[in-house]
Amino acid sequence: MLDFLIAFFTDYGYLAVFGILILCGFGLPVPEDITLVSGGVISGLDLANPHTMCIVGLAGVLIGDSIMFLAGRLFGYRIQRIKMFRRILSPRRFSHIQRKFKQYGLSLLFVARFLPGLRSPIFLVAGMSRRISYITFILMDGFAALISVPVWVYLGYFFADNLDLLMEYVKDVQMLIYLALGLLFLIILVIYLKKRFHSKLKTFTEESSKTSACQDNKAPELKSEDTQVTSDIEIKDKEHQA
Numbered sequence: 001m002l003d004f005l006i007a008f009f010t011d012y013g014y015l016a017v018f019g020i021l022i023l024c025g026f027g028l029p030v031p032e033d034i035t036l037v038s039g040g041v042i043s044g045l046d047l048a049n050p051h052t053m054c055i056v057g058l059a060g061v062l063i064g065d066s067i068m069f070l071a072g073r074l075f076g077y078r079i080q081r082i083k084m085f086r087r088i089l090s091p092r093r094f095s096h097i098q099r100k101f102k103q104y105g106l107s108l109l110f111v112a113r114f115l116p117g118l119r120s121p122i123f124l125v126a127g128m129s130r131r132i133s134y135i136t137f138i139l140m141d142g143f144a145a146l147i148s149v150p151v152w153v154y155l156g157y158f159f160a161d162n163l164d165l166l167m168e169y170v171k172d173v174q175m176l177i178y179l180a181l182g183l184l185f186l187i188i189l190v191i192y193l194k195k196r197f198h199s200k201l202k203t204f205t206e207e208s209s210k211t212s213a214c215q216d217n218k219a220p221e222l223k224s225e226d227t228q229v230t231s232d233i234e235i236k237d238k239e240h241q242a
Helices: 002-025 032-044 050-081 083-088 091-104 107-112 119-129 134-158 163-241
Strands: none
Touching: 002 032, 002 050, 002 119, 002 163, 032 050, 032 134, 032 163, 050 083, 050 119, 050 134, 083 119, 091 107, 091 119, 091 163, 107 119, 107 134, 107 163, 119 134, 134 163
């Protein structure tokens, strides 16, 4: 795949990189990271400028992602009737992503950029929900892209003369990304569980306070009734004595 993309980009330059990245947004079975690395390689071979390649890469991934998000927003749940999109977003995957959004919220948009195979479905569901504004989406996705795109492009640029070593570094970086994402998910999960625990504790405390207050209000009433009964008995005793 790497050799093919390098040859293709060598012939067609920035336009080819831009086009492939947009198609990746539509679920093209070409790894986005390898596409960006290949763009970096032709920059390292002096066939392109690495800084310009970064800009082209950012534009490609953000436009591709935006198309998926806006398609979901435009068609809503009807998009699942379209064959092309149904392949990307099966009913089972749709339910799974919905649960993840409820659990992790907007942070899932940031993480999606680093999840090949799940990126497009997540962006589709985000648009379909119509609860996330496009500005929020592009900020979250753009922030993630500002991290991932330069990493892959400059990795290809600096190791363009040794592709075997480059692929080893690509695997190492992918592993580091997955470890970082795992740690991020763990932190989010801990925060989520902590908030849920405090919420339940607060609810329990409020209910306990209400129960105690009700018992305190009933106590004087019972005491008053006991006093009244005692008074009635004393009056009857006096009448009998008389």
